[in-house]
Amino acid sequence: MASRKFGLNLVIVLAIAALFTGFWALINRPVTAPNWPEQISGFSYSPFQQGQYPQKDQYPTDEQMRRDLEIMSKLTDNIRTYSVDGTLGDIPKLAEEFGLRVTLGIWISPDLERKSAKSSAPSRSPTARAVSCGLWSVTRRCSVKRSPLKR
Numbered sequence: 001m002a003s004r005k006f007g008l009n010l011v012i013v014l015a016i017a018a019l020f021t022g023f024w025a026l027i028n029r030p031v032t033a034p035n036w037p038e039q040i041s042g043f044s045y046s047p048f049q050q051g052q053y054p055q056k057d058q059y060p061t062d063e064q065m066r067r068d069l070e071i072m073s074k075l076t077d078n079i080r081t082y083s084v085d086g087t088l089g090d091i092p093k094l095a096e097e098f099g100l101r102v103t104l105g106i107w108i109s110p111d112l113e114r115k116s117a118k119s120s121a122p123s124r125s126p127t128a129r130a131v132s133c134g135l136w137s138v139t140r141r142c143s144v145k146r147s148p149l150k151r
Contacts, residue, residue, distance in 0.1 A: 042078030042103075047088065059086035066094050073098035080132070081105050092125030103130045 047065045052058040065087070072079060081091050082105040092102045102125070 040076045042076050042080060043072055045072065045079040045081055045091070047091070054083070054085055057086065059088065062087060062090055062094060065091060066097070069094055069098050069100060073100055077101055078103070078129075083107060092128045096125060096127045100127060101129045102127050103132055104128055105132045 045068070047060045047068055048054070049060055049064055052060055069079075069091075077099065078101050079091075079095065080103040081088060084091075084104060084106055092104065095102050
């Protein structure tokens with residue numbers, strides 16, 4: 001009798017497992033991804049290569065960034081960066097060679113001299129369409145003075 005009860009329980013468990021597996025397979029049918037457009041609206045771009053770290057002042061060279069920008073220029077007209085530290089401030093100048101428009105991301109800090117140099121120099125490029133200051137400037141309670149891009 002115990003063996004018959006075990007067999008019945010095993011059949012019920014297997015039936016429930018098969019039911020759930022069948023239901024899962026039914027609702028998780030493969031779908032095909034849509035085709036990529038020839039032109040993408042824009043890319044977020046961080047040019048760091050393997051072994052390069054901004055924390056250690058190891059930045060990509062202009063040639064490395066130029067190579068990246070050439071590849072991206074075949075797919076988009078717009079890029080967005082996250083910083084203008086080190087050689088990253090050269091991105092608008094390099095992007096101009098490939099007809100790319102740049103939205104610059106900058107970090108706002110309490111160091112006014114550093115803030116002024118970082119926010120004005122790259123924004124003078126004709127390819128720099130906008131400067132984006134992230135939410136971190138608000139959460140760090142840094143002073144932010146509004147001013148238009150200087151051309």
